[in-house]
Amino acid sequence: MKSTDINEMMTSQNYLESLKDDREVYIYGEKVPDITTHSAFKNGVHSISKLYDALHTPDSKEIMTSIDKDGYRTHRFFMPSYSNDDLLKAREAIAYWSRLTYGFMGRTPDYKAGFTATLQSESNLYNPFHDNAINWYRKITHNVMFLSHVLVNPPIGRGMAISDMRDIYLHVEKEIDSGIIVRGVKMVATGAVFSNAVFVAQNSATQYQTNREEDFALCFILPINAPNLKIICRRSYESSALSPFDNPLSSRFDENDSVLIFDGVFVPWENILIYRDIDRAKKFYSDSGFLNRYPLQSGTRVAVKLDFICGLLSKVLLSNGTASFRGVQVKLAEIFALRNLMWSLTESLCFNPEKRKDGSVVPRSEIATTVRYFGTQVMSQIKPIFNTILGGSPIMQPSSWLDIQNLDLNNLINQYFQGNNQKSNDRLKLIKLLWDALGSEFANRHEIYEYNYAGNNEQVRLDMLQQCKNSGVLEQCHSLVEKCMLDYSLSGWNDLGWSFDGICHDQR
Numbered sequence: 399m400k401s402t403d404i405n406e407m408m409t410s411q412n413y414l415e416s417l418k419d420d421r422e423v424y425i426y427g428e429k430v431p432d433i434t435t436h437s438a439f440k441n442g443v444h445s446i447s448k449l450y451d452a453l454h455t456p457d458s459k460e461i462m463t464s465i466d467k468d469g470y471r472t473h474r475f476f477m478p479s480y481s482n483d484d485l486l487k488a489r490e491a492i493a494y495w496s497r498l499t500y501g502f503m504g505r506t507p508d509y510k511a512g513f514t515a516t517l518q519s520e521s522n523l524y525n526p527f528h529d530n531a532i533n534w535y536r537k538i539t540h541n542v543m544f545l546s547h548v549l550v551n552p553p554i555g556r557g558m559a560i561s562d563m564r565d566i567y568l569h570v571e572k573e574i575d576s577g578i579i580v581r582g583v584k585m586v587a588t589g590a591v592f593s594n595a596v597f598v599a600q601n602s603a604t605q606y607q608t609n610r611e612e613d614f615a616l617c618f619i620l621p622i623n624a625p626n627l628k629i630i631c632r633r634s635y636e637s638s639a640l641s642p643f644d645n646p647l648s649s650r651f652d653e654n655d656s657v658l659i660f661d662g663v664f665v666p667w668e669n670i671l672i673y674r675d676i677d678r679a680k681k682f683y684s685d686s687g688f689l690n691r692y693p694l695q696s697g698t699r700v701a702v703k704l705d706f707i708c709g710l711l712s713k714v715l716l717s718n719g720t721a722s723f724r725g726v727q728v729k730l731a732e733i734f735a736l737r738n739l740m741w742s743l744t745e746s747l748c749f750n751p752e753k754r755k756d757g758s759v760v761p762r763s764e765i766a767t768t769v770r771y772f773g774t775q776v777m778s779q780i781k782p783i784f785n786t787i788l789g790g791s792p793i794m795q796p797s798s799w800l801d802i803q804n805l806d807l808n809n810l811i812n813q814y815f816q817g818n819n820q821k822s823n824d825r826l827k828l829i830k831l832l833w834d835a836l837g838s839e840f841a842n843r844h845e846i847y848e849y850n851y852a853g854n855n856e857q858v859r860l861d862m863l864q865q866c867k868n869s870g871v872l873e874q875c876h877s878l879v880e881k882c883m884l885d886y887s888l889s890g891w892n893d894l895g896w897s898f899d900g901i902c903h904d905q906r
């Protein structure tokens with residue numbers, strides 16, 4: 399490792415400046431002139447800028463950053479890991495950032511670092527664009543650039559061949575000397591509006607036909623302000639928030655999901671990683687190391703969110719006066735079990751990792767696929783528990799903080815909205831937080847998000863099964879059953895050294 403300590407990481411101010419470009423963001427019928435000041439995005443932008451502060455402030459700099467092999471200081475998960483300890487420290491950095499958003503921003507810049515840290519170590523996967531991979535590694539890692547990603551074709555023509563969907567799905571339209579022109583649409587790009595560039599590829603379930611669908615076998619990185627790239631945002635929970643008291647989460651952690659329309663977008667050769675190469679486009683998922691690494695970020699983020707949810711539920715139970723009931727405690731324990739499971743799984747990702755050719759290490763696929771499965775399950779498992787043990791209490795709240803300040807109502811609210819040994823304002827503050835986390839439109843989007851986070855739900859399971867087949871786990875399970883079946887036969891026990899005295903003892 400070089401002894402230099404070159405620091406080119408963006409500060410929060412650099413990050414804010416980087417967003418003031420000519421990106422084409424559309425919401426509520428208008429093209430947004432500046433997302434850093436627009437009511438639909440500005441608090442989200444500032445929440446992310448706080449992450450950049452954490453890279454530089456003395457309190458957290460050592461937790462968050464280290465120096466990569468080129469001598470550049472960067473976020474610990476943006477650089478490859480070389481040991482268990484590196485992975486554990488990367489996990490701590492991920493957890494630190496996640497706690498700043500209480501686990502409610504899923505696609506913070508460290509998510510895609512799961513991929514970008516592999517660009518240098520696996521650069522040959524991208525031949526003949528090997529140099530592009532290395533250059534993008536440097537660019538992203540040295541600046542701690544915010545990369546979003548978009549993989550999925552829109553929900554239309556799912557039963558058709560992708561070439562039959564050419565008028566909609568993203569493909570190469572034309573090759574020119576300096577690069578390619580692409581056209582089509584991709585969904586859903588979470589956080590794209592806040593990012594510096596977007597990673598574009600096909601998802602892992604794509605079935606291509608050789609010699610027919612090469613135009614779709616692409617993988618590239620595109621600055622988010624590329625001309626003719628249109629970002630169509632869903633409605634903003636931030637701009638519909640009433641106040642921090644009413645919407646303490648959605649007013650600042652809405653990472654917005656958007657549809658990206660590539661309306662004849664120029665992609666220069668230096669941004670291309672895979673071009674018209676079906677074999678490499680498929681291999682990307684198994685060979686890049688992305689599927690091994692990203693669950694360290696996603697699993698840790700979910701674990702932090704579960705810490706928050708356990709604390710929140712427990713506090714509401716205390717406020718409701720139900721915390722000591724046996725049945726209620728049983729249900730709370732079930733959520734703690736999920737919390738413990740996620741922390742344990744993310745710890746397992748750091749131990750006994752797989753070694754790559756260049757000496758770097760990535761979490762083992764077996765654990766990574768398991769995190770991918772459970773990470774997408776937990777929120778759906780938790781929701782019914784809340785419905786069961788909170789009953790109607792989350793909805794017993796006035797419409798907004800203005801009701802609390804209304805002089806005609808104030809005394810009544812103080813009297814009748816109290817909690818168990820708790821003043822009404824404290825109870826309502828808690829209940830509004832609970833509603834924002836688990837009952838609001840923001841919360842419902844979060845539930846769908848977590849479920850679909852790791853791709854098509856069937857693919858998540860199929861990939862795990864395939865991994866068990868490839869790694870010999872299935873064979874090992876088969877041989878255990880076969881060993882058991884060798885213990886006996888139609889004539890009774892085979893050499894177990896004792897006899898059977900059951901009903902059919904003539905089998906002895």
Ligand SMILES: Cc1cc2nc3c(=O)[nH]c(=O)nc-3n(C[C@H](O)[C@H](O)[C@H](O)COP(=O)(O)OP(=O)(O)OC[C@H]3O[C@@H](n4cnc5c(N)ncnc54)[C@H](O)[C@@H]3O)c2cc1C
Binds near residue numbers: 505551557588850
């Ligand atoms: C809030 C949110 C944020 C997201 N953020 C991102 C993001 O940042 N980047 C990104 O790339 N994606 C993102 N996504 C998209 C997400 O990755 C996909 O929604 C997810 O992979 C599921 O894929 P799908 O929606 O295409 O569902 P499908 O794959 O269409 O699956 C839906 C159902 O249809 C069935 N089905 C579909 N096709 C077939 C077939 N050919 N044969 C048999 N059964 C079939 C499946 O079994 C499944 O049960 C986001 C999604 C949400 C909801």
